[in-house]
Amino acid sequence: MSEKKIPYKIYLEENEMPKQWYNLRADMKNKPAPLLNPGTLQPMAAEELAPVFCEELIKQELDDTTPYFDIPQEIQNFYKMYRPSPLVRAYCLEEKLQTPAKIYYKFEGNNTSGSHKLNSAIAQAYYAKKQGLKGVTTETGAGQWGTALSMACSYFDLDCKVYMVKVSYEQKPFRREVMRTYGASVTPSPSMDTAIGRKILEKHPGTTGSLGCAISEAVEVATTSEGYRYVLGSVLNQVLLHQSVIGLETKAALDKYGIEADIIIGCAGGGSNLGGLIAPFMRDKIKGEKDYRIIAVEPASCPSLTRGKYAYDFCDTGMVCPLAKMYTLGSDYIPAPNHAGGLRYHGMSSTLSQLYDDGLMEAVSVKQTDVFAAAEEFARIEGILPAPESSHAIKVAIDEALKCKETGEEKTIVFGLTGTGYFDMVAYEKFHDGVMENYIPTDEEIAASLAKLPKAE
Numbered sequence: 001m002s003e004k005k006i007p008y009k010i011y012l013e014e015n016e017m018p019k020q021w022y023n024l025r026a027d028m029k030n031k032p033a034p035l036l037n038p039g040t041l042q043p044m045a046a047e048e049l050a051p052v053f054c055e056e057l058i059k060q061e062l063d064d065t066t067p068y069f070d071i072p073q074e075i076q077n078f079y080k081m082y083r084p085s086p087l088v089r090a091y092c093l094e095e096k097l098q099t100p101a102k103i104y105y106k107f108e109g110n111n112t113s114g115s116h117k118l119n120s121a122i123a124q125a126y127y128a129k130k131q132g133l134k135g136v137t138t139e140t141g142a143g144q145w146g147t148a149l150s151m152a153c154s155y156f157d158l159d160c161k162v163y164m165v166k167v168s169y170e171q172k173p174f175r176r177e178v179m180r181t182y183g184a185s186v187t188p189s190p191s192m193d194t195a196i197g198r199k200i201l202e203k204h205p206g207t208t209g210s211l212g213c214a215i216s217e218a219v220e221v222a223t224t225s226e227g228y229r230y231v232l233g234s235v236l237n238q239v240l241l242h243q244s245v246i247g248l249e250t251k252a253a254l255d256k257y258g259i260e261a262d263i264i265i266g267c268a269g270g271g272s273n274l275g276g277l278i279a280p281f282m283r284d285k286i287k288g289e290k291d292y293r294i295i296a297v298e299p300a301s302c303p304s305l306t307r308g309k310y311a312y313d314f315c316d317t318g319m320v321c322p323l324a325k326m327y328t329l330g331s332d333y334i335p336a337p338n339h340a341g342g343l344r345y346h347g348m349s350s351t352l353s354q355l356y357d358d359g360l361m362e363a364v365s366v367k368q369t370d371v372f373a374a375a376e377e378f379a380r381i382e383g384i385l386p387a388p389e390s391s392h393a394i395k396v397a398i399d400e401a402l403k404c405k406e407t408g409e410e411k412t413i414v415f416g417l418t419g420t421g422y423f424d425m426v427a428y429e430k431f432h433d434g435v436m437e438n439y440i441p442t443d444e445e446i447a448a449s450l451a452k453l454p455k456a457e
């Protein structure tokens, strides 16, 4: 084993950087279930997806046998602007907690979008450009994905139309202006611009929106505008593929210093950062080479893994998208205006859903006020002001470190610190003023939404 002194922050050298993304599906024994056509209930063929998605991305989406995909040089060049992201040892936090555990976090907030979303945005914009498209449409919840995509589109000179969940549009005017700085147009969703938006507003007047609604609107605009396709920042297999860069860098950094992780923790909205972070570790686990505890953390207000059902469901509220088999709360589920905007999605990536169903991964849900308490503790001791989404992982990393304190175990904990929270100050304000609510859906509410699941096996 190497005797190298482990730096406080581990960066990779250029020759150590990943040159390929890793497709975990290639090594999964039980493959994630295919997307189904909502009309015929048959697996979606590439031709059927072509009006909605970019060609090359469809290939990536449907490929569950190719383990590695080359990262195009143009994307590697863009990655150079903000990658590698550091793997940081949280010494101060360990000290404060008086834990024998070693805590590391992979920090993805060092770019203007403030999150890991840029890793996939730049890839998706690249393939859209390569196909000769004019532009792309998308939805954004908290705003990180929209910001990341705006940056990527301006880099490749593509038009970018963003449908932003209304509650975030109102709470985060500065996010909107960042997107407009990069040249994107931003519309609050549901809007009156689309047929589906008008329908949703009629059914739920005054709704604060949801990712599911915004997806429906963005898809409608993409399929009715010439030279446009729709892109999505989470959930899809292709996004997990691009995000594998997080896990590959993390693993390379750990291996470089002979560090063995015991527990890997990530927040889970649609599952992209977690899917990316765990990919190479899960590979070892599936192959029986290593064992890790892998923990997905979700908000108690939107608990798809811990309280949802593993079933085929629509990816969007408007029911225009293909059906995906996933842990879901039902596509009709509109979460309470919770501040963890990026975690307000009713379903979970089908890859992570399958891994969870196979018992290869654990899941826990955490209450919002506990998340903000952890966020504040982390900010005060480690300096970084974390995004509320990321703070779900912080909360559970702290819990696990405190368990080590009780048992005296020197476990190595690695968690994904997906982004910064500068645009989440309204939520932090509510927490500081003691008016933050812990909304937890009742069993009846979840059952009512699940009763509307499509019938498909």
Ligand SMILES: *Cc1c(COP(=O)(O)O)cnc(C)c1O
Pocket (backbone or CB within 6 Å): 114, 115, 116, 117, 142, 144, 145, 233, 234, 235, 267, 268, 269, 270, 271, 272, 273, 274, 342, 343, 387, 389, 390, 418, 419, 420
């Ligand atoms: C979008 C987002 C998430 C959640 O999305 P996943 O696809 O589950 O990774 C988490 N953290 C931040 C900062 C985000 O922007």
